[in-house]
Amino acid sequence: MKSLAILKSSRSLACLVGLLCVLMLVQPATAKADNPIVQTIYTADPAPLVHDGRVYLYTGHDEDGSTEFTMKDWRVFSSSDMVNWTDHGSPMSIETFSWASDDAWAGHVVERNGKFYWYVPVTNGATGRMAIGVAVSDSPTGPFEDALGHPLVENGEIDPNVFIDDDGQAYLYWGNPNLWYLKLNEDMISFSGDPTQIPLTPEGFGSREGNPDRPTLYEEGPWVYKRDGLYYIVYAAECCSEHIAYSTAPGPTGPWTYRGTVMPTQGTSFTNHAGVIDFQGNSYFFYHNGALPGGGGFTRSVAVEKFAYNPDGTFPTITMTEEGAPQLGTLDPYAQQEGETIAWGSGVETEPSGDGGINVGSIENGDWIKVKGADFGAGASSFSARVASETSGGQIEVRLDSVDGPPVATCDVPGTGGWQTWETVSCPVSGATDTHDVYFTYTGGSGSLFNVNWWQFSATS
Structure with a gap:
């Protein structure tokens, strides 16, 4: 019953190390801040989805006190006003996939034909490699069940993201150290053709200094979407620490053109992971940092910022804040x-x-x-x-x-x-x-x- 809360568990740790005791004592001073948006557990790798007047936020879950990427399940939160977030618990875990042995890492949820499909990278127990699994539910809050009983695709790489184009064609993107895509079939749990590797060129993804094995900025965590006829791919760039960069293209498979930095390196996590949505006429940028007590590179927390695109469709520079996004409307205290x-x-x-x-x-x-x-x-x-x-x-x-x-x-x-x-x-x-x-x-x-x-x-x- 009492194994989840980071602020609770960090009390004991704080008394041992001193510094966190200070952080806990000053926490009321941050009471008017709203970032990070979840404080009851550590969350990472945000994947927001707009559905039926709410934003559903799918996250990973860093275990308390982690000194590596110790992640056993995924979590769901939702909000209609971008500040009051409802915890829907854990609708899916490693145990959901009988063939998986470990690593509930960064996933993505998409809705199609009244069903919700959650694509996640996990370790295949039979091969020891990272593979992409897919689970399905009739509800955005689950429970989710393994749709296949085996990996959808496996090449040892991570961070799936799904984009459905205007013509109905769905694409699965993923990869670290490479970047891949494949065309999903209408059923969303099978695909046509072979996985295709997207060329990582300096023109498409910028140049990285001092790493001949990784000549471009692309690192991981692709997030693909379309806006005003232009295709965007937002991704974690360089390492380590990571920043968030983006590229654009005239089509869903390229050719990509590097556009620059969205969120510079900042915060106390050496990774970052972005999700971008429009909701009620506003644009929102989700990311993670290590801002909660005890937070860091393996104990991360999801946050969000409201932003506006530049008139030419480019991103402004977005920085991490404690304030987060402003509230949309008000909360009804007379409703349960x-x-x-x-x-x-x-x-x-x-x-x-x-x-x-x-x-x-x-x-x-x-x-x-x-x-x-x-x-x-x-x-x-x-x-x-x-x-x-x-x-x-x-x-x-x-x-x-x-x-x-x-x-x-x-x-x-x-x-x-x-x-x-x-x-x-x-x-x-x-x-x-x-x-x-x-x-x-x-x-x-x-x-x-x-x-x-x-x-x-x-x-x-």
């Missing part, structure tokens, strides 16, 4: 909201819930969650939450605009007899009107206090 919908959280974890979906867990005294931009309108009269506790419980304090602001509501959470034995508690609210960031601060005794599955405000009559 998942407890694991979070703009920023400190100390909490998430886990599968016996009450359905995912719940927030491992809540200890002093932990808190922020949701951003809740519109209370004329005012709220009461607050309810679905809770469970195997201990004596604690309190949920509802605060506005600050983690240490005066509470507008305090709900007592009793012991319910088990971590998955659920009750609904309610309490009156005073002073919640208009639009505010909402902080749920948790108080009580020592150790884990309670779990939260969902919450909801009621409006003043």
